[in-house]
Amino acid sequence: MTLTQQRKKQLRAIGHNLKPVVMISENGLTEGVLNELNRALNDHELIKVKLAIPERIDRAEVASAVVAETNSTLVQTIGKIILICREARKPNPKLSNLLR
Template sequence: MKLRGKQKRYLRAQAHNMRPLFQVGKEGLTPNWLKQIEDAIEKRELLKINMLQNALVEDDEVVAYIENNSKIQVVQKIGHVFVLYKQADKKEHRTYSLEVAKI
């Protein structure tokens, strides 16, 4: 599902007070790192990741890697912080997706 502008705005507002849960470090982007993010986002639907200064990859590479290798969407990128969203597969974990569907 491709997010519309109002839906992204809602998700950005919800993520405003969140702290980043994951980091992209000098080891870069690995399938194991992405698997951990997918597991976490399945329970939360919305999370932030932070890119460290010593990371060997660029911001655009991180966005492309996440979106090309998973169903996760990058909602926002400010500096080295990314907001990620994916609708949970299990209905009991859906909180944000119910509101996004109404918008």
Template sequence: MPDTTDNSSNEPARLTSKQRAHLRSLAHGNKPVVHVGKDGLSDAVMTSIEEAFNTRELLKIRILDNANEQPRDMAHAIADRMEGVQVVHTMGWTVTFYRPDPDEPQIELP
């Protein structure tokens, strides 16, 4: 697997369009695991997202209509608050995230 870390920081390198397409295809049949509502990115929601990443590398989150922010803005806020998380895709009110397992990554990026 190619090195996905940027040598200048601890942040992962940006996903290429080919890698994003691969991850989108893997996540296609997945259903959203976490739902974000009017309370936005509360501590409880962030804990739920963190726990969801403990068992998977790809994660779909559904932003409900009554959320105070737009899905794209909320997706980037989540990625900024969580180490190693990258936004793969935003479609409508559903966002797909990727974070490789630090010990045993299951998904091999092209």
């Protein structure tokens, strides 16, 4: 999914008040973390992920792996927090961050 600058701006505004729902440590992307990421993206569509990894280069690699493995789009990276988006086929209006 390709995002225009205006759409990215809208998503960043929505994501500003969100708290990270998944934390990835130095163990990296395990099967459990991937399952949780996919569940959160299916429910919420727009989520923050905290990367508890000290090295900047390693964080960038993990962030790109998260985007590739979950088939999502990277909206924003600030320090150790990434904001990713994947639109659901049938979003739940009570859970979706995009519809609220």
